[in-house]
Amino acid sequence: MKKSLFLFSFILFIILPLSSQTQIPKNPKPPLTQAHAELMNYGLPIGLLPASVLKYTLNQTSGDFAVELGGTCKITLPPDNYLATYSKRITGKIDQGKIAELDGIRVRALFQWWSITGIRSSGDNLVFEVGMVTAKYPAKNFDESLFCEGQHSSS
Numbered sequence: 001m002k003k004s005l006f007l008f009s010f011i012l013f014i015i016l017p018l019s020s021q022t023q024i025p026k027n028p029k030p031p032l033t034q035a036h037a038e039l040m041n042y043g044l045p046i047g048l049l050p051a052s053v054l055k056y057t058l059n060q061t062s063g064d065f066a067v068e069l070g071g072t073c074k075i076t077l078p079p080d081n082y083l084a085t086y087s088k089r090i091t092g093k094i095d096q097g098k099i100a101e102l103d104g105i106r107v108r109a110l111f112q113w114w115s116i117t118g119i120r121s122s123g124d125n126l127v128f129e130v131g132m133v134t135a136k137y138p139a140k141n142f143d144e145s146l147f148c149e150g151q152h153s154s155s
Helices: 002-021 034-041
Strands: 053-058 064-069 073-077 082-095 098-109 112-115 118-122 125-130 133-138
Touching (some): 034 053
Antiparallel strands (some): 053 064, 073 082, 082 098, 098 112, 098 118, 118 125, 125 133
16 A cells, blocks of 8 residues: 555656646737836736737827727626726826726626726725726736737737
């Protein structure tokens, strides 16, 4: 019995490290666009925008911005799997650690669609504003920009 337990343990000790080295990589990371880089410059995570950014404009003085996507986009947001839709054009006003006057992002919660009107950083969290109501989520959940559902990397 001891001999077979030792043999089983030895096999697991050899096989498990090898199997973790040969894992197939997960979904490829989307390319970082200038719009995503600007989010980081303002202290916000890149995952606030989908990977399908085609163009963006930013007025450095006022903070007014516009992001153009390749079309409308649906993404399931972590951690609670809320469905979010991004319009083809997203606008707002960005400042250090916050986005105000946001237009073009909606999320489905409690059987209804809600427009996200602002996002601000608060320590290790992001606070999403829906009018006067807010919801707080860990910022680390938005460290990666996601592909729109039904779209994949072209590489």
